[in-house]
Amino acid sequence: MNDLSPLLTDEGQSLLDELRDLDPARELAVATRLRRDHPAALVSAAIGQARLRQRAVAKFGAEDAYRMYFTPHGVEQATRGAVAEHRARRFAALGVRTVADLCSGIGGDAIALARAGISVLAVDRDPLTAATARANARALGLAGLIEVREADVTDIDTSAYDAVFVDPARRGGRGRIFDPEAYSPPLSWALEAARARPYAALKIAPGVPHELVPDDFGAEWISYEGDVKEAVLWSGPGTGAGTVRATLLPAGTTLTGRGLPNPPVRPVGRYLYEPDGAVIRAHLVAEVAESVGGGLIDETIAYITADEAHPALPYATGYEITDVLPFHLKNLKALVREREIGTLTVKKRGSAIEPEELRRRVKPKGPNAATVFLTRVAGAPSMLIGKRM
Incomplete structure (x- = not known):
């Protein structure tokens, strides 16, 4: 429907109210029932709007989304x-x-x-x-x-x-x-x-x-x-x-940026910091590195390493690193099995391996959790294993 006005009528409003909690699995049955008492075009438009409102909740919140109107592109x-x-x-x-x-x-x-x-x-x-x-x-x-x-x-x-x-x-x-x-x-x-x-x-x-x-x-x-x-x-x-x-x-x-030079590359320390995406896009990784007294693990990778813990750092997520290993799936699989890691969070930067593919091949199983970073350390493909602070 290219005209919003039918939905703004009392009949259209009543339909939208009735469709607020529309279950996609019952959509056909609901549409069939509503078409007995309402024009088919209006029912279709109301159902389409109900779908859009459900999608919009993530952006606008339920209170606004269910009062607003949307187009698919909008x-x-x-x-x-x-x-x-x-x-x-x-x-x-x-x-x-x-x-x-x-x-x-x-x-x-x-x-x-x-x-x-x-x-x-x-x-x-x-x-x-x-x-x-x-x-x-x-x-x-x-x-x-x-x-x-x-x-x-x-x-x-x-x-x-x-x-x-x-x-x-x-x-x-x-x-x-x-x-x-x-x-x-x-x-x-x-x-x-x-x-x-x-x-x-x-x-x-x-x-x-x-x-x-x-x-x-x-x-x-x-x-x-x-x-x-x-x-x-x-x-x-x-x-x-x-x-x-x-x-x-x-x-x-x-x-806010202060025009700092790029951080130095240094050996991996006890802690790893993953800057927020906005920080990386704004080219402010150096400001975060300075705040933790750290450097980069590789000149082309936006992971910061440091020797001190900063668990409340607002611009980056911190991890305590337990292992730094050359990249090898066989070794990672053995480590996961030995430590009974069943929940394996996979992060990557500078690696072609997809997280789901890695989990499928490693087959984590057990009560423990860990994070593995697939990345490069001083140019070499590497695996960093640790846990979030």
Whole structure:
């Protein structure tokens, strides 16, 4: 269904309420029953929306997800709620009161901005997407703070707004787009739109090369529960032009770069530290290494080794290492059997072996647990065995 309006009627709302706890295994039976009393097209649309809402719970939480509306593309591409809230808090702390949200999608960022007390113009050129964003603003009681406009973002006059937020499309018919100039709109256009306002934030792919970050912007890499979600280019007073930072959510801890040189390579010590993905993407491994008095196990691998324990380190996960061995599956299998390791966590960096394949071949069995790192130590394929601190 390309028209959201039937779902907004009393009949559509009643169906959505009834389908809140839809069991996928009973979907056919439920659809057959509902079609006896409701139009088939409406039932299909309601079931599709129920599915999307269930998927959206992971990003928005149940309270919001089951009141909101989604498109398949929208639920996939929407910013996770915690990430949008972090960005909205930054804007609010800068004194921003009005934002033009360009390429707003279904309105996830606009909702977070509005809840931070910011008035938002949400712009998207797709009619269904714009209608969905408008419905979401109403459903969450934010229509007074969110104006939704169906338009091409390049036609929008943003001069009346304190800031712009641009989230360009980074997927095409063949999947992800890696060239920022192939974004829609291109990164070059977004940069100029940003420079035209006092403040701006531009959402980009986390794998963007650092050399593409302009000197008059600060760059922030954001992870949620260890999974890197996005990078954001910030501009305006107080946003840290020329700096890089890594923010780890949900804790909200931020590490800012100090321009440190690469850490030295050193022998493996008693402890190993695995930096958060946002720290690695932001090229801030040296800052973490300095904080633990450590170095790298290999010049090309982002594992830090040290002689002291730092179990509460916010930017990296620490492990106590018991064994450092040359890589050999036969030796690992014997060690796992000897120590009765039944729960084997496999991490890899610089190794071609897949964790599931390794577990299948090693066949862990027993009451104990351990972590094995498949990696390189000073250029040599190696296995590091230990446990999390």
